[in-house]
Amino acid sequence: MSMASLYRRSLTSPPAIDFASVEGKQIFNEALQKGTMEGFFRLISYFQTQSEPAFCGLASLSMVLNSLSIDPGRKWKGPWRWFDESMLECCEPLEIVKDKGISFGKVVCLAHSSGAKVEAFRTNQSTIDDFRKYVVKCSTSDNCHMISTYHREVLKQTGTGHFSPIGGYNAERDMALILDVARFKYPPHWVPLKLLWDAMDSIDQSTGRRRGFMLISRPHREPGLLYTLSCKDESWISIAKYLKEDVPRLVSSQHVDTIERILYVVFKSLPANFNQFIRWMAEIRRTEDVNQNLSSEEKSRIDLKQELLKQVQETKLFKHVDKFLSSVGYKDNLPYVAAKVYCEGDEILSGNESDESCCEETCVKCIKGLGEEKVTVLACPSGNDVFTALLLALPPQTWSGIKDQSLLQEMKQLVSMVSLPTLLQQEVLHLRRQLEMLKRCQENKEDEELSAPA
Numbered sequence: 001m002s003m004a005s006l007y008r009r010s011l012t013s014p015p016a017i018d019f020a021s022v023e024g025k026q027i028f029n030e031a032l033q034k035g036t037m038e039g040f041f042r043l044i045s046y047f048q049t050q051s052e053p054a055f056c057g058l059a060s061l062s063m064v065l066n067s068l069s070i071d072p073g074r075k076w077k078g079p080w081r082w083f084d085e086s087m088l089e090c091c092e093p094l095e096i097v098k099d100k101g102i103s104f105g106k107v108v109c110l111a112h113s114s115g116a117k118v119e120a121f122r123t124n125q126s127t128i129d130d131f132r133k134y135v136v137k138c139s140t141s142d143n144c145h146m147i148s149t150y151h152r153e154v155l156k157q158t159g160t161g162h163f164s165p166i167g168g169y170n171a172e173r174d175m176a177l178i179l180d181v182a183r184f185k186y187p188p189h190w191v192p193l194k195l196l197w198d199a200m201d202s203i204d205q206s207t208g209r210r211r212g213f214m215l216i217s218r219p220h221r222e223p224g225l226l227y228t229l230s231c232k233d234e235s236w237i238s239i240a241k242y243l244k245e246d247v248p249r250l251v252s253s254q255h256v257d258t259i260e261r262i263l264y265v266v267f268k269s270l271p272a273n274f275n276q277f278i279r280w281m282a283e284i285r286r287t288e289d290v291n292q293n294l295s296s297e298e299k300s301r302i303d304l305k306q307e308l309l310k311q312v313q314e315t316k317l318f319k320h321v322d323k324f325l326s327s328v329g330y331k332d333n334l335p336y337v338a339a340k341v342y343c344e345g346d347e348i349l350s351g352n353e354s355d356e357s358c359c360e361e362t363c364v365k366c367i368k369g370l371g372e373e374k375v376t377v378l379a380c381p382s383g384n385d386v387f388t389a390l391l392l393a394l395p396p397q398t399w400s401g402i403k404d405q406s407l408l409q410e411m412k413q414l415v416s417m418v419s420l421p422t423l424l425q426q427e428v429l430h431l432r433r434q435l436e437m438l439k440r441c442q443e444n445k446e447d448e449e450l451s452a453p454a
Contacts, residue, residue: 252401
């Protein structure tokens with residue numbers, strides 16, 4: 001039986017005022033004169049419509065991340081790096097979001113994991129006066145944006161829970177501008193701030209917790225340059241459990257007397273879909289473009305990636321990993337490598353899949369795309385590099401169960417952050433934060449703890 005079709009909804013006014021109406025334009029002009037529409041222009045430049053009925057949280061976040069010019073470090077389509085709803089899957093599989101929507105805590109988790117600086121508050125953790133101050137803060141700056149999650153019914157709209165960015169504020173009228181990402185349903189509209197607060201001060205039945213708002217701003221540094229975690233494959237739960245719970249248990253319960261034995265214990269039981277959990281990003285260019293058409297920004301980015309790879313390979317831990325994998329003949333047969341770990345070179349420039357989705361060697365390699373076009377892979381990690389980075393990202397207490405004290409001290413020194421160069425420290429910390437956020441999701445604690453991992 002087919003579902004009846006709908007074309008938009010009538011915006012109930014009052015309380016809402018259509019942004020494009022005569023009064024809506026007047027409210028905008030008043031706010032513009034008072035300087036409380038500074039964040040609007042960047043947001044409106046990246047305004048998007050949610051691609052699925054339940055993707056309001058993902059659409060709001062990708063819109064804000066792009067408005068802040070945060071580089072995702074991985075491709076969207078073709079050669080372009082760009083945040084899209086389809087890329088925001090490291091805290092909840094997209095199919096689940098498509099079916100059930102997403103909680104406030106998981107959107108906060110996604111924002112943290114995407115490398116943004118996030119301050120999040122439920123209404124029982126804040127006051128309407130604090131909320132108003134934060135709205136003013138984001139409305140008078142283009143370096144900070146706010147996402148609100150609220151119940152539509154309070155605004156006399158159809159539907160239930162919803163996410164959308166706040167695009168501006170009129171102080172004299174005490175009204176906030178909602179840039180509704182469900183543009184197929186409602187246009188952008190002004191609402192009384194007090195009423196928006198009441199709409200946020202409602203219980204999300206899926207979590208039993210109050211809704212709220214988050215402030216998102218640029219980090220001091222872009223998120224991971226080479227590595228990122230993903231939960232696109234639903235097996236991420238078992239993989240996260242393996243890394244956070246099983247590995248510590250294995251190294252404490254089995255007889256380990258060398259570093260190589262520790263590595264064997266860790267690697268022998270890797271879950272089959274491990275390749276979907278940690279991904280690495282290469283830089284792909286047409287060979288003739290490498291020395292001709294790269295911008296200074298691209299050259300700087302590639303230099304950073306190559307320097308980061310060099311730093312990984314210069315760690316003592318990498319040497320142990322490399323020696324171990326070579327000695328057991330794993331190299332290209334590890335579950336991770338055998339399944340062809342995701343490499344951003346798998347869609348060579350045109351957006352089509354090439355014959356090689358991964359590169360074995362590091363730094364630079366020429367391969368063929370579709371047809372005879374040659375492309376150059378710049379700063380492309382190998383499986384050894386990825387394993388090293390992941391081991392460094394595991395919590396220090398992972399190894400505390402090793403019974404041999406001298407071996408324990410050696411392992412602690414190998415994974416110690418203190419001796420790592422700053423660039424590698426930042427990359428490892430990014431992975432460690434992602435692991436911690438995934439652990440919260442695995443334990444269903446993402447709605448309990450909204451702050452960034454320490």
